[in-house]
Amino acid sequence: MNQTDTKLALGRRASKAGAAIGALLLLGGCMTSGRDQTSSIAYQGKDQWLTTEDANKAVDAMAAKGMTPATIDCQFVDTTPGQLAYVSKFTWKRAPANTRYHWEVGDPTYLASNEVKANRVGLRRVFAKEVRDPASGQKVGCSIWTS
Numbered sequence: 001m002n003q004t005d006t007k008l009a010l011g012r013r014a015s016k017a018g019a020a021i022g023a024l025l026l027l028g029g030c031m032t033s034g035r036d037q038t039s040s041i042a043y044q045g046k047d048q049w050l051t052t053e054d055a056n057k058a059v060d061a062m063a064a065k066g067m068t069p070a071t072i073d074c075q076f077v078d079t080t081p082g083q084l085a086y087v088s089k090f091t092w093k094r095a096p097a098n099t100r101y102h103w104e105v106g107d108p109t110y111l112a113s114n115e116v117k118a119n120r121v122g123l124r125r126v127f128a129k130e131v132r133d134p135a136s137g138q139k140v141g142c143s144i145w146t147s
């Protein structure tokens with residue numbers, strides 16, 4: 001084997017090793033992507049407060065992974081009269097087989113009406129929280145119901 005053949009052989013081995021490492025990284029979940037993280041599953045972080053639209057995306061994405069909300073936290077973003085804006089965040093758990101669930105964020109009256117609806121379809125409340133804004137006195141609640 002001459003020097004040129006040796007370089008070609010080493011190059012092929014390095015190429016195969018690089019491909020193998022790339023495959024291992026891909027299988028191990030260590031690859032990064034250039035996807036926009038606002039539309040992917042970047043919602044799992046403990047400190048990630050979500051608008052209703054983003055929360056719906058997060059719940060759908062996590063449901064596709066076999067997860068269900070375990071807890072929900074909520075807070076006010078805007079307490080201007082007529083401009084109630086809430087955000088929420090979730091913790092997750094593996095969804096048992098055939099589990100149905102529903103979650104809501106809103107004022108206590110709204111949540112009470114959803115409680116009745118959830119009970120009618122066989123769901124029971126498994127988590128609830130209520131927050132009061134000290135400045136305005138307004139309240140927001142968040143609940144999860146499951147089968």
